[in-house]
Amino acid sequence: xxxxxxxxxxxxxxxxxxxxxxxxxxxxxxxxxxxxxxxxxxxxxxxxxxxxxxxxxxxxxxxxxxxxxxxxxxxxxxxxxxxxxxxxxxxxxxxxxxxxxxxxxxxxxxxxxxxxxxxxxxxxxxxxxxxxxxxxxxxxxxxxxxxxxxxxxxxxxxxxxxxxxxxxxxxxxxxxxxxxxxxxxxxxxxxxxxxxxxxxxxxxxxxxxxxxxxxxxxxxxxxxxxxxxxxxxxxxxxxxxxxxxxxxxxxxxxxxxxxxxxxxxxxxxxxxxxxxxxxxxxxxxxxxxxxxxxxxxxxxxxxxxxxxxxxxxxxxxxxxxxxxxxxxxxxxxxxxxxxxxxxxxxxxxxxxxxxxxxxxxxxxxxxxxxxxxxxxxxxxxxxxxxxxxxxxxxxxxxxxxxxxxxxxxxxxxxxxxxxx
Amino acid sequence: xxxxxxxxxxxxxxxxxxxxxxxxxxxxxxxxxxxxxxxxxxxxxxxxxxxxxxxxxxxxxxxxxxxxxxxxxxxxxxxxxxxxxxxxxxxxxxxxxxxxxxxxxxxxxxxxxxxxxxxxxxxxxxxxxxxxxxxxxxxxxxxxxxxxxxxxxxxxxxxxxxxxxxxxxxxxxxxxxxxxxxxxxxxxxxxxxx
Numbered sequence: 049x050x051x052x053x054x055x056x057x058x059x060x061x062x063x064x065x066x067x068x069x070x071x072x073x074x075x076x077x078x079x080x081x082x083x084x085x086x087x088x089x090x091x092x093x094x095x096x097x098x099x100x101x102x103x104x105x106x107x108x109x110x111x112x113x114x115x116x117x118x119x120x121x122x123x124x125x126x127x128x129x130x131x132x133x134x135x136x137x138x139x140x141x142x143x144x145x146x147x148x149x150x151x152x153x154x155x156x157x158x159x160x161x162x163x164x165x166x167x168x169x170x171x172x173x174x175x176x177x178x179x180x181x182x183x184x185x186x187x188x189x190x191x192x193x194x195x196x197x198x199x200x201x202x203x204x205x206x207x208x209x210x211x212x213x214x215x216x217x218x219x220x221x222x223x224x225x226x227x228x229x230x231x232x233x234x235x236x237x238x239x240x241x242x243x244x245x246x247x248x249x250x251x252x253x254x255x256x257x258x259x260x261x262x263x264x265x266x267x268x269x270x271x272x273x274x275x276x277x278x279x280x281x282x283x284x285x286x287x288x289x290x291x292x293x294x295x296x297x298x299x300x301x302x303x304x305x306x307x308x309x310x311x312x313x314x315x316x317x318x319x320x321x322x323x324x325x326x327x328x329x330x331x332x333x334x335x336x337x338x339x340x341x342x343x344x345x346x347x348x349x350x351x352x353x354x355x356x357x358x359x360x361x362x363x364x365x366x367x368x369x370x371x372x373x374x375x376x377x378x379x380x381x382x383x384x385x386x387x388x389x390x391x392x393x394x395x396x397x398x399x400x401x402x403x404x405x406x407x408x409x410x411x412x413x414x415x416x417x418x419x420x421x422x423x424x425x426x427x428x429x430x431x432x433x434x435x436x437x438x439x440x441x442x443x444x445x446x447x448x449x450x451x452x453x454x455x456x457x458x459x460x461x462x463x464x465x466x467x468x
Numbered sequence: 469x470x471x472x473x474x475x476x477x478x479x480x481x482x483x484x485x486x487x488x489x490x491x492x493x494x495x496x497x498x499x500x501x502x503x504x505x506x507x508x509x510x511x512x513x514x515x516x517x518x519x520x521x522x523x524x525x526x527x528x529x530x531x532x533x534x535x536x537x538x539x540x541x542x543x544x545x546x547x548x549x550x551x552x553x554x555x556x557x558x559x560x561x562x563x564x565x566x567x568x569x570x571x572x573x574x575x576x577x578x579x580x581x582x583x584x585x586x587x588x589x590x591x592x593x594x595x596x597x598x599x600x601x602x603x604x605x606x607x608x609x610x611x612x613x614x615x616x617x618x619x620x621x622x623x624x625x626x627x628x629x630x631x632x633x634x635x636x637x638x639x640x641x642x643x644x645x646x647x648x649x650x651x652x653x654x655x656x657x658x659x660x661x662x
Contacts (some may be wrong), residue, residue: 097647122650129651136644139595167602313609331613339610341629342636355615380640398614 049094049189049221054109056089056098063089067109069240071223076215076235079225081242082413083385084374087225088132090242091191094223095129096122113189113221121189128182132193132384132411134174135335138166143177156184168274171334171407172198172299172439176207183214189221194384196228197410200298200439208235227385227413252421255446257428261289264327264402264433265310270319272305279305280316281456289401292424292434294444296461297453303437304334306453307404310435330400332391334407340387346375349393358397369393370419384411389419396423403427405436409443421446480566484559493547496554503558507565514564522560526553599641607633 049071056064063086071077081087089105092098096118098105113121121127131137140146144162147154154162157180160173169177175198182190192211199207212235215222226232233239265287272280279302287293287310297303308314309321311331323329333339341348349371350362366372369389374382379390388410395403409417424434436447444450450461483503490496507514530553534544579586608630617626 095651097650101643101646101650127651129647131644131647133644136599136641137648139645139648141594311613313613328616329613331610333606333610335606339607339633340636341633380636400614 049113050111051094052110054093054107054111056086056093056108057106058104063105064093064242067240067242069238071221071238073219073221074215075237076212076222076224077238077240078229078232078236079223079240079242080227080229081225082227083370083389083411083416084383085243087227087242088193088383091129091193091223091225094118095127095189095191096120097129125186126188128185128187128190130175130178130182130190130192130195132197133335134171134178134198137178138174141166143169146177147181150181150185152181152184156180164275170300170304172200175199176299179207179211183211187220188218190223192222192224194226194411195224196226196231197384197407197412198299201296201441202298204231208232211235227411252418252446253425255292255421255424255428255448257291257448261431262324263287264289264324266320266322267309267316268320270309270316270321272302272309272314272316278456280309280458283309283319283453283456283458285310285451285458287402287433287435289433290428290431291449292428292447293436293449293451294447295435295437295451295453295458296441296444297437297439299439301453302456303439303453304406306458307331307406307435307437310402311404327402328398328400329402329404330395330398332395332403332405332408334410340379340390343379344376345371345379345382345390348379348390349397352394353397356398358399360397365393365397368419368423369396370416385413385416388412389416392420392423396427399430400432402433402435405434407438408436409438409440417443480562483562487555487558487562490555491551493551493554496551496558500554500558500561503561503565507561510565511568514561514568517564518557518561522564523557526556526560595645596638596642600638603637603641604630604634607637 049069051067051069054064054067055062067090069077079087079090089098092102093105093107094111094113099107100119100122111118114126116124118127138146140149142163142165143157143160144154146166147156147162157177160177160180161169166174175195179192179195182192195207196204211222214220224232224236229236229239263286266285268284270280270283271278283306285293285306295303295306305314309316311329312321312323313331315321341351343351346362346366349365353360353362353365363372366375369392371386371389371393374386379387382390388408389412392405392408395405408420412420427434436444437453438444444461452459452461487496487499490499504515504518507518530549533552534546534549537549538544575590579590608626611626611630611633615622615626615629617623
């Protein structure tokens with residue numbers, strides 16, 4: 049693959065400028081960059097999706113892959129793309145149906161429940177499934193977008209060792225875009241830094257619960273099952289006003305189900321859920337885009353702030369959440385990390401007592417995560433409670449209350465660590 | 469599970485056409501009860517979906533039809549209204565049962581033999597049909613949780629905002645689906661390169 053002086057812009061806004069690069073067969077190349085630096089755009093240009101599908105982009109420079117243009121490589125079926133947003137990327141109803149449609153043998157995906165409904169697989173399981181089907185699709189060039197946002201802390205190394213073997217055996221080219229290359233850089237033969245963010249050391253302040261007053265939510269001995277399979281088993285948890293809790297677990301461990309029980313969306317089969325009267329809940333779902341109204345960032349923020357009767361200055365909120373320079377952009381043109389920041393800004397203006405966030409670090413870079421930690425501390429100071437679910441154990445450890453969800457059971461992580 | 473989707477489609481279409489010609493209330497009722505019992509035996513969820521969503525929706529349309537009929541002609545023909553209600557409920561029950569029992573990969577391969585573009589269109593339409601209900605439920609539950617719903621007016625506002633969001637998300641999902649087909653589906657690639 050050879051890239052010469054690649055520049056991309058949309059409506060006069062420059063996204064990428066002057067990228068030149070050569071990638072040989074059998075190489076795994078990583079692309080680093082902060083939120084909105086153009087990592088996904090870069091992958092979409094290499095795979096030919098831009099300008100084949102998105103025609104508003106102006107692409108300059110030369111790209112040659114196996115001696116062909118990206119669009120030609122795309123039409124010859126030599127490309128597979130694993131996107132950040134996995135939810136709309138399936139055609140079948142179950143993984144087995146999907147593999148049948150794609151003509152891929154089911155032996156590709158041993159750790160995926162092939163007969164489960166796609167809607168019932170977790171984000172991480174869906175991402176892994178897309179990744180495996182891309183590797184087994186017969187493609188010679190595979191573009192992988194933000195794997196560390198989706199694959200859990202325990203498995204990412206193992207998954208990438210598999211990709212490394214694939215690259216060496218098949219003499220394929222794999223390009224990975226990720227904002228968190230610390231864990232992945234040992235697998236990369238080259239690293240392309242789109243905005244010089246890779247060099248910055250990422251450290252976070254602690255998340256400190258200043259005051260714990262009354263219990264606002266309490267769940268006791270909760271059991272949730274789906275299709276005869278227990279997802280939550282005898283789970284008990286209480287949340288105090290002003291407390292910050294992190295629930296950590298592998299992909300598919302039931303984190304989202306637990307958050308839905310706390311938000312009153314799912315009624316448990318057994319057990320008790322009691323929520324203090326006048327508790328206002330704000331849920332930021334795992335899927336960052338699928339609940340935004342249309343309009344610019346500022347308009348969306350203004351309209352929901354008005355609904356919540358928030359007196360907060362919108363410009364201050366935009367500034368706080370690093371969205372001031374994106375305020376006029378349509379929400380559907382934002383990157384996944386930027387939509388996550390907008391979701392958090394909406395949670396902030398809602399002034400809810402309990403803010404529940406599913407996978408808060410999805411697509412976020414170091415700067416955004418620092419902002420997020422500072423916002424959590426501000427919300428705690430204001431007396432709100434925060435509950436997050438994450439597969440990132442390093443991030444969860446910033447919280448003073450951390451629970452591990454394993455095989456449907458909730459374990460206090462400190463006692464779990466002591467037990468080994 | 470029906471392995472031959474062609475037979476399933478043929479059966480569904482034949483029964484649906486036959487049902488449309490029934491103009492006797494008792495025969496329509498008998499056919500509906502047979503289809504409903506068969507659905508119940510094959511998959512309890514179909515009967516639940518019929519009872520919860522489809523029959524109430526068809527009943528609302530029938531009631532609207534009766535109101536319009538009354539305004540225009542000054543009288544209501546209850547028998548025709550009931551026959552229509554049973555006809556459409558029967559067709560809905562047959563379609564749901566068949567869709568649930570069909571082997572979708574085989575159906576797509578079957579259509580692909582006729583025309584690759586038809587195969588893609590069918591795969592995409594089945595996927596969109598399924599994703600619509602899930603998208604609607606997701607949007608509605610998130611806004612129901614996040615907006616403080618106190619009054620009847622709040623409930624109306626909740627529906628208005630959910631519909632607005634739904635329209636944009638459906639467009640977004642459609643674009644994503646085309647991305648998926650472009651980069652994943654061999655059927656599509658074969659069509660494009662030929």
